[in-house]
Amino acid sequence: MNHIFSDRISDVPKSFLREILKTTVNEDVISFAGGLPNRDLFPIGEIKKASVKVLDEFGGDALQYSNSEGYLELRKWISDRYALKMGILVNPDNILITTGSQQGLDLIGKTLINESEYVAIEEPGYLGAIQAFSLYRPRFLPIPLHFDGLDLKTLQSTFQSYAVKLIYGVPNFQNPSGLSHSDENRDEVAKIISNSNTILVEDDPYGELQFQGEKRRSYFSRIPEQTVLLGSFSKIFAPSLRIGWMVAPDRLMEKLIIAKQASDLHTNYFGQRILHQYLTDNDLDLHITKIKEKYSKQKEAMISAIGKYFPKEIKYSNPNGGMFLWVILPEQLSSRVVFDLAIKEKVAFVPGDPFYINRTNANTMRLNFSCVDEETIETGIRRLGKIISDFIS
Amino acid sequence: MNHIFSDRISDVPKSFLREILKTTVNEDVISFAGGLPNRDLFPIGEIKKASVKVLDEFGGDALQYSNSEGYLELRKWISDRYALKMGILVNPDNILITTGSQQGLDLIGKTLINESEYVAIEEPGYLGAIQAFSLYRPRFLPIPLHFDGLDLKTLQSTFQSYAVKLIYGVPNFQNPSGLSHSDENRDEVAKIISNSNTILVEDDPYGELQFQGEKRRSYFSRIPEQTVLLGSFSKIFAPSLRIGWMVAPDRLMEKLIIAKQASDLHTNYFGQRILHQYLTDNDLDLHITKIKEKYSKQKEAMISAIGKYFPKEIKYSNPNGGMFLWVILPEQLSSRVVFDLAIKEKVAFVPGDPFYINRTNANTMRLNFSCVDEETIETGIRRLGKIISDFIS
Incomplete structure (x- = not known):
């Protein structure tokens, strides 16, 4: 065999x-x-209260199959938070709930990467992204990550030499390095990308965990039509429920939802309801x-x-x-x-x-x-x- | 663009x-x-009790990241049930918990299907399988499904003419038809498959819902080394938690786990714990x-x-x-x-x-x-x- x-x-x-x-x-x-x-x-006690409340008030509804896009009220909550915290307007229709943001990476690979296409990735880079994308057999182009962000010279020459399909990065407090892209670095990176057809995957599981000071503007707010923004509740709520999300432009959403449906029909809906109940009854901040x-x-x-x-x-x-x-x-x-x-x-x-x-x-x-x-x-x-x-x- | x-x-x-x-x-x-x-x-009330118990007794443990294989105690429970109900011995190491059995289909596609390889599928067939496999671009070979099972003549000639990589079926109370493969049909189908290198995907979400009489022997018990058996808690517990499983031979497990990890790290672990608590405290039968x-x-x-x-x-x-x-x-x-x-x-x-x-x-x-x-x-x-x-x- x-x-x-x-x-x-x-x-x-x-x-x-x-x-x-x-x-x-x-x-x-x-x-x-x-x-x-x-x-x-x-928040164990709060999750317990939320679980009980969801079952008492919504019962069978929270235990039945649901839609592939994810719970609408949860997507609205995410949309509202973007508006409030980052001044970004995101239509809930452009949000897809994923089984952890890891699944967001898989759906991007499924939907966008053909074999042998070029994927640029910061180096050092997040291992889970390398693994997820590898399944779709791209050629990786490493872009060195420095203490203030991506190496602009390499980025520039890479974009000049290759048709880069995707570029992937974690601009806030990256795993593994803890490094972030500075505002100046983001400006330059966004400029280079905006002169291309490349999609930027902005993976942001740690952005909410900024210890001090003003937050930096996301790539999504700079080049929304070229950005897929990934978020996660794993670091600010609990990871075991596997609830993340992706924000994507209209032109990508339909295909992403098809890929989502083929992958696991929908994300654990009982968990989505518990999470939403928790967010409604507690002060996340x-x-x-x-x-x-x-x-x-x-x-x-x-x-x-x-x-x-x-x-x-x-x-x-x-x-x-x-x-x-x-x-x-x-x-x-x-x-x-x-x-x-x-x-x-x-x-x-x-x-x-x-x-x-x-x-x-x-x-x-x-x-x-x-x-x-x-x-x-x-x-x-x-x-x-x-x-x-x-x-x- | x-x-x-x-x-x-x-x-x-x-x-x-x-x-x-x-x-x-x-x-x-x-x-x-x-x-x-x-x-x-x-079982809303029982799920409520199980949720509370899991959080009271295991707290943070049930909310943390977990392993890609799935909760060991749940895999043991599944193994025990196979032994008890179907007389099949399955090592828990050969069980992988999946995000619904839909994800099992995706992992099979990821791990086994190269573009243009042949996948035989009963016709009419389960739509979710057609969708999941389509992403890996196989060529489908339909095998007509009759009131007593697969069309043996077509199956025979298909296996003679093509290197069939996979064959997919739902032998018990199929979606969409409600039809099952008879014992005689299974004997013949298993004989044809056993003379090939083909992997049989035996999808069995409805087997537990047999209204009357003796259960038929699974394909897995006939040709275990060539079978990947999929199961689901969606129809006997609740679908919204998205918990299914796959049973696969040793030679496939390592790659399936790598694919699982790349896809969503692991299945919603809080849900796995609630389900296991429910199964421990209640009589599923x-x-x-x-x-x-x-x-x-x-x-x-x-x-x-x-x-x-x-x-x-x-x-x-x-x-x-x-x-x-x-x-x-x-x-x-x-x-x-x-x-x-x-x-x-x-x-x-x-x-x-x-x-x-x-x-x-x-x-x-x-x-x-x-x-x-x-x-x-x-x-x-x-x-x-x-x-x-x-x-x-």
Whole structure:
């Protein structure tokens, strides 16, 4: 039985991350490897109340099949929030509820990518996007991500040399790096894209988790006709319900809905109703404030420990939001080598390799700060600092 | 902006069904067009108790990200039920929880179908499968479905002439026809498949809803190494949670899990926990008995009304389970013509066309009996009978 599998499934990178995470399940290990929101912050009591209310008041309605677009009241809520928080007008008809924003990536691949077409992606980039798009067999064009955003020279030359079908990025507090595109960078990137036929996929799961200051204007508000904007309730509510959404221009919506229907008919509707009930009966902003306060303290603890224990030549991001921080080791030092020693010292992180299209022994590491308390962060970073210092000296 | 869409999305048949269903939303219309389980039977109170218990006892655990395979205890429950009800041994490692069994179809397409490969499908066939597979651009080979199962002559010659990658069927109380494969038919079909490298997709959402008598042996128990078996909680619990599963041989599982992870990371885990709690605290068999009693009475009412009001030359299936019944009109009579008149008389059904790969003005119609009470069934069938009689006389 040869050739049983499709060519496309052979192209999907095996999740190195899965293997990494398995080694860190041990309770003794201080893990900066995960990518999870902090479970202590889930609004358990409120979700219970919402679940009971939905079943008491709507019963069978909330348990029946529903439409592929998603619950209209929830789409209206999302539309209202865009208007209120970002000054963006989005018609609920341009919002599609997805099974996590991961599914948004799959639907984009299904609907837009032909084999061998070009997809530009920031590098380091979100692994889930690389996996989702890989199934549709594009050729990836990496665009380096710097501390202030995309490398404009590479972007410019890439758009000059290739018919780029899609460009993908997480402009706010990116996974894995915690880096954001500056306003100036966005202006330039939007200008380059607007001179092309390229669709920008703006993935924004962390935008609501900005610790301080004014928010940056989204790409969607700059070039709405060329942007598909992805959002998620996983980081501001709870991930297990798998509820995300996508905002897309009219010309794309019909095909996206067909792809959605073929993929899973519709997103878990009981969950959509519970979520909407929760949003109706509670103050989401108050809840988000709590999350931001906690993550911000955890991030500060990590930054301050890095300052204390890491050699001075090590560079790192200091994100103003999200859940991740990025460390750049000296060029010749593979973070996989550091990882092997770190595991022996019972501290874990994710080595940079899987976040690149085609690179091994990268000198970068992803540190997650959302799931570890401040004291443990200090201990873990001290151990890591010792290992890195030993290599450098 | 030409060529924006992928070729694959252009191949997906537009859901004619969606359009049909829109015309039947009117409350005056007696609708046999839907394909929904009866909402009066959803165990609302029990789901409420299970939701509260899960949150009280497991809290954040049930709201966090989870693994792509699905909740292990739920997979064990499914494995135990196969052993108990069907005498089949399935390792929980060979079970993957999916976002409805619709997603199982998508994952099969992703993992197995290359463009232009051959997929055999019973005809009439389940529309959702045609849609899901279409995205991966196979060539479909229809195998006629008769009152006792697949047409063996066509099946034989198809397997002789083509390298059939997959064959898809719903052997128990099929949607749209309510027809089942007899034991003798299964024997012959399994023999033909076992002489090939073909994978059989055995989709079984209705098997638990058999009204009477002994159950037939599944294809999975006949040719396990060549079968992917799909199951669903939508018809025996509630559809809105979107929880189904697939059983696949070892050699397929790893790739299916990679495809699952790329598609939506994992199925709504809060829902999986609620479902498992429900299954632990309640007697599912008792619940299924209630569903079967109701559907069986509704089916009897439909059969008896058809006997009374349809011209004698009309053929129809008399299913021993499921939710649908199939009517075959005289060869020259398009059911779309009947549909147009029926809507004027405020009764709806689904004309057969969308259930064929490539046929219009088919003389067949799908009637759903699970959502309409017995008295209304009589009224609706009387109206339909009048229209059909007028055509024939």
